[in-house]
Amino acid sequence: HTMVPPLSQEHKSQLSLLVKQDAAVLNDFCGLAAQFVKHGVHPKVFASAAHKLGVLPSQVEDAIRALVFLLSHSTQATATKMEFQDLITTLGFTEAAVNVLTDAYTDNEGELKEYLKKMGVQIPHYHNLEWRFDILVGSRALSHIAEPLITLQLSLDTHTCPGSQTNEDDGGGKQSEPVYDKLLLQTDPNNLVHMTSVLEEALHEARTHHSRRIHRYIK
Amino acid sequence: MDLSLNISSALRLLGDSSKTQCATYQEVLQKVTEDLKNDCKAADTTALENHVNDDGVVIQCHSALATLFIEYVRGGHNTSVLTSSLEDLNWPADRIAEVVREIESCRHLIHSRLASLGTYPPHIVDVDWKLNYQVRSSAGQEGGGAMYLVTLHTEESQGKRGKVTFSCSLAELSHLVTRLRSEAAQVMHHILI
Numbered sequence: 001h002t003m004v005p006p007l008s009q010e011h012k013s014q015l016s017l018l019v020k021q022d023a024a025v026l027n028d029f030c031g032l033a034a035q036f037v038k039h040g041v042h043p044k045v046f047a048s049a050a051h052k053l054g055v056l057p058s059q060v061e062d063a064i065r066a067l068v069f070l071l072s073h074s075t076q077a078t079a080t081k082m083e084f085q086d087l088i089t090t091l092g093f094t095e096a097a098v099n100v101l102t103d104a105y106t107d108n109e110g111e112l113k114e115y116l117k118k119m120g121v122q123i124p125h126y127h128n129l130e131w132r133f134d135i136l137v138g139s140r141a142l143s144h145i146a147e148p149l150i151t152l153q154l155s156l157d158t159h160t161c162p163g164s165q166t167n168e169d170d171g172g173g174k175q176s177e178p179v180y181d182k183l184l185l186q187t188d189p190n191n192l193v194h195m196t197s198v199l200e201e202a203l204h205e206a207r208t209h210h211s212r213r214i215h216r217y218i219k
Numbered sequence: 220m221d222l223s224l225n226i227s228s229a230l231r232l233l234g235d236s237s238k239t240q241c242a243t244y245q246e247v248l249q250k251v252t253e254d255l256k257n258d259c260k261a262a263d264t265t266a267l268e269n270h271v272n273d274d275g276v277v278i279q280c281h282s283a284l285a286t287l288f289i290e291y292v293r294g295g296h297n298t299s300v301l302t303s304s305l306e307d308l309n310w311p312a313d314r315i316a317e318v319v320r321e322i323e324s325c326r327h328l329i330h331s332r333l334a335s336l337g338t339y340p341p342h343i344v345d346v347d348w349k350l351n352y353q354v355r356s357s358a359g360q361e362g363g364g365a366m367y368l369v370t371l372h373t374e375e376s377q378g379k380r381g382k383v384t385f386s387c388s389l390a391e392l393s394h395l396v397t398r399l400r401s402e403a404a405q406v407m408h409h410i411l412i
Contacts, residue, residue: 076357120356120357121356121357123368123384123385123386124384124385124386125385125386125387125391126369126385126386126387126391126392126395129395129398129399131398131402133402133405133406133409139337140336140337141293141333141334141336141337142292142293142295142330142333142334143293143294143295144294144295145295147334148406148409148410150402150406151340152343154383154385156385183383184340185340185341185342185343185371185373185383186339186340186341186342186343187342187343187344188342189403189406189407189410191342191343191344191345192399192402192403192406193403193407194345194346195343195345195346195371195399196396196399196400196403198346198348199346199348199369199392199395199396199399200396200400202348202350202367202369202392203389203392203393203396205350206350206365206389211350211365214352215352215364215365218352218353218354
């Protein structure tokens with residue numbers, strides 16, 4: 001595994017708010033960090049926590065983001081439990097706080113790996129294709145025509161990042177489903193047949209001896 | 220064909236061999252045909268402006284004839300409608316025959332230029348693909364199955380070109396190809412009926 005990169009002064013300063021808190025409050029912050037990673041946190045939550053602690057909402061948000069950074073980068077470096085504990089001890093956390101944070105680190109390993117995937121190189125991903133066949137009979141520029149036209153709706157998952165929620169009507173800050181970009185496209189019968197034929201060739205490529213050999217080698 | 224008074228008057232003048240000499244008529248006809256066959260936006264009427272003593276009449280005849288060509292194709296008319304319209308403007312048979320021949324020679328080009336006007340969704344004209352197997356990423360992911368990168372090349376209004384790129388797994392590409400195959404089969408079935 002790789003070494004956990006040292007935290008910047010900015011991150012250490014943002015985490016200092018958590019260092020002062022008792023284990024129970026830190027446990028709540030770990031819960032918020034887990035929520036942040038899964039589906040974001042509504043700004044109202046930051047404001048409510050800030051009110052209870054007597055600090056600004058921005059300080060609470062910065063602390064949670066810094067905590068997420070700490071947890072995710074330790075996951076990325078595949079830090080062991082002991083290495084993680086050593087790191088957070090150097091930040092000034094008490095023994096009880098170290099235990100709470102270590103539990104958060106190990107309990108949320110799966111979610112943190114998923115979060116890291118979303119932070120990596122992302123390309124819009126195919127979700128679905130719907131289509132409709134029409135005959136175009138006229139337009140402002142051309143009348144008395146009969147052109148076959150195929151309208152396509154291509155749904156792509158553009159991996160919108162979880163983070164601070166801004167939806168005013170969603171007080172819980174939960175995002176239960178990914179949001180897909182729906183692109184409206186069109187084509188004609190000749191290009192439809194051409195596109196189908198080219199993509200059939202693409203499918204065939206994965207089934208060749210050469211492709212299977214590369215796949216076995218990488219696995 | 221529905222032509223305005225100004226266009227009809229200019230055409231009437233152009234067809235009248237006693238008012239528009241053969242050489243001038245030929246020049247206008249050739250210029251209109253060239254301009255519509257080449258890029259219409261680059262139409263240059265400076266050659267016609269050499270007719271300095273005609274108060275811009277030749278240029279008006281050029282505009283009127285170009286309008287006739289475009290309206291003929293836009294309305295999807297046949298040659299008998301065109302012949303009849305020009306006869307109503309007192310054109311002689313030889314000039315009518317020449318115009319009909321020239322219009323039909325560039326009809327397809329004018330039609331495709333008119334079809335590209337207006338707004339419409341990006342029109343898919345081609346598709347590229349790549350097949351990758353991921354080795355490792357900065358996020359710590361290792362290995363992984365086949366991942367396709369598909370790019371749809373599109374044409375939009377006014378000749379703009381675009382691209383839509385997305386990734387998909389082998390299963391997802393199979394789903395897409397199945398959809399396209401079924402769509403193509405149904406479209407072809409309806410077209411052939």
